[in-house]
Amino acid sequence: MAKNAEQFTCQSCGETYRKWQGRCDSCSEWNSLIEERIEEAVPKGLSTGKGRDITFTALDTDIAEHSRNLSQLAELDRVLGGGFVPGTSILIAGDPGIGKSTLLLQVVGKMALEGLPCTYISGEEATKQITLRARRLGLDKAPVQLASANSLRDIVTSLEKGPPPKLLVIDSIQTLFADNLSSAPGTVAQVRACAQELIRLARKTSCSVILVGHVTKDGQIAGPRVLEHMVDTVLYFEGDRGHQFRILRAVKNRFGATDEIGVFEMTDTGLQEVANPSSLFLGNTDLTVSGASIFAGMEGTRPLLVEIQGLVSASPQATPRRAVVGWDSSRLAMILAVLDARCGLSFTGSEVYLNVAGGLRVNEPAADLAVAAALISSVSDIPVPERSILFGEIGLSGEIRAVGQTEARLKEAAKLGFENAIIPRGSKIKDSSLKIIEVDHLREIVSLFTQSKPVTQVV
Ligand code: TYD
Numbered sequence: 254m255a256k257n258a259e260q261f262t263c264q265s266c267g268e269t270y271r272k273w274q275g276r277c278d279s280c281s282e283w284n285s286l287i288e289e290r291i292e293e294a295v296p297k298g299l300s301t302g303k304g305r306d307i308t309f310t311a312l313d314t315d316i317a318e319h320s321r322n323l324s325q326l327a328e329l330d331r332v333l334g335g336g337f338v339p340g341t342s343i344l345i346a347g348d349p350g351i352g353k354s355t356l357l358l359q360v361v362g363k364m365a366l367e368g369l370p371c372t373y374i375s376g377e378e379a380t381k382q383i384t385l386r387a388r389r390l391g392l393d394k395a396p397v398q399l400a401s402a403n404s405l406r407d408i409v410t411s412l413e414k415g416p417p418p419k420l421l422v423i424d425s426i427q428t429l430f431a432d433n434l435s436s437a438p439g440t441v442a443q444v445r446a447c448a449q450e451l452i453r454l455a456r457k458t459s460c461s462v463i464l465v466g467h468v469t470k471d472g473q474i475a476g477p478r479v480l481e482h483m484v485d486t487v488l489y490f491e492g493d494r495g496h497q498f499r500i501l502r503a504v505k506n507r508f509g510a511t512d513e514i515g516v517f518e519m520t521d522t523g524l525q526e527v528a529n530p531s532s533l534f535l536g537n538t539d540l541t542v543s544g545a546s547i548f549a550g551m552e553g554t555r556p557l558l559v560e561i562q563g564l565v566s567a568s569p570q571a572t573p574r575r576a577v578v579g580w581d582s583s584r585l586a587m588i589l590a591v592l593d594a595r596c597g598l599s600f601t602g603s604e605v606y607l608n609v610a611g612g613l614r615v616n617e618p619a620a621d622l623a624v625a626a627a628l629i630s631s632v633s634d635i636p637v638p639e640r641s642i643l644f645g646e647i648g649l650s651g652e653i654r655a656v657g658q659t660e661a662r663l664k665e666a667a668k669l670g671f672e673n674a675i676i677p678r679g680s681k682i683k684d685s686s687l688k689i690i691e692v693d694h695l696r697e698i699v700s701l702f703t704q705s706k707p708v709t710q711v712v
């Protein structure tokens with residue numbers, strides 16, 4: 254393409270077009286194309302042999318493993334895979350007001366108190382606001398280098414002058430601008446250019462850089478997907494604003510596993526770590542009411558017990574409502590269909606509501622059995638057997654399939670005082686203090702509820 258040609262870039266997915274069009278073909282977003290001036294993508298005369306030789310290295314070359322810098326927050330370290338790797342970049346995204354700035358201020362504060370040089374640059378808040386928050390968090394004595402700036406050039410110049418920090422926080426990448434680009438801050442070109450420069454700086458100075466990213470209304474990181482490709486680690490900070498719990502989840506990690514979560518609680522003195530999350534997501538387990546079951550789930554290497562609530566009620570409408578909070582709605586539709594077709598339990602004419610208590614989002618298919626139990630329990634108005642946990646995946650023919658990490662799930666349930674476990678047949682169990690009820694087919698769960706006598710409800 255000619256130098257300084259115009260192109261149209263989708264602000265949602267980063268796809269480029271030669272001509273303007275109303276809708277992006279790649280992500281189907283309307284009105285997201287913005288005209289941008291592009292620099293030449295590939296230098297001219299590549300085949301003239303003027304480049305320098307690059308050196309190739311064998312895979313078994315002895316390279317000293319970088320020692321990681323601990324964040325002083327065990328939950329964050331767990332998600333990162335054991336602390337910050339020097340020279341890497343981390344993108345942390347989340348809804349506005351979820352606590353990203355609070356979390357990062359706590360991290361830089363704690364690390365600075367441990368003697369590591371840390372820099373926090375905010376493009377959104379004035380330094381006064383941040384110092385007030387630091388005082389509230391009890392971190393006002395931490396030797397953090399704090400600044401409020403938006404210009405990438407100023408930031409890079411200042412950082413290249415002094416000794417580099419070990420951790421650099423940029424809050425947020427959408428507020429920075431590179432003055433050599435004509436587009437506005439927050440556009441694809443700006444976000445990409447600023448991130449690229451900061452990542453380069455991080456590699457050069459062996460500092461870890463954390464970029465805060467805004468999310469759009471449908472939960473994507475605003476700006477191009479390429480931002481996710483550019484950084485080493487992508488973390489999502491999520492939670493329900495109505496609840497105190499906040500979950501930090503890794504969706505990409507070049508230096509650790511991506512299935513770990515960190516659990517925090519938002520208090521009036523900042524985010525507190527929650528070392529044993531199961532007790533938080535469980536309601537009052539002594540209460541025997543119909544329509545609730547306890548799912549023994551796994552989040553990464555950590556077992557997590559959560560309460561699943563179902564409600565089935567008669568509907569006067571032709572198309573009854575189906576509402577899900579904290580679980581996949583198409584998965585719910587599948588379970589309703591299996592209950593109908595394989596177990597003869599019809600939900601036609603009923604509204605179905607499903608809720609994962611505590612504001613958690615469950616992604617495991619292993620939750621199927623607990624969901625089905627909550628729904629059947631609600632229909633029959635018979636509580637799930639007392640002090641029981643459930644897990645297992647449901648197949649389309651109604652069969653219940655074994656899932657992984659049975660031992661860890663059962664151990665956590667026993668630790669929290671549960672007595673019965675309803676699990677798939679064929680699960681590999683060594684020995685467990687729980688009474689194990691093995692099931693093959695969803696029909697067995699249905700008969701479990703229809704055979705036992707109704708227990709008097711405690712309200
Ligand atoms: P913030 O970190 O500003 O969110 P983000 O940067 O993700 O937009 O979090 C602000 C919210 O956190 C705000 O609603 C107030 C609440 N909060 C507390 O409850 N306790 C605290 O100690 C602090 C600092 C904030």
Ligand code: MG
Nearest residue numbers: 353354377424
């Ligand atoms: Mg913020």
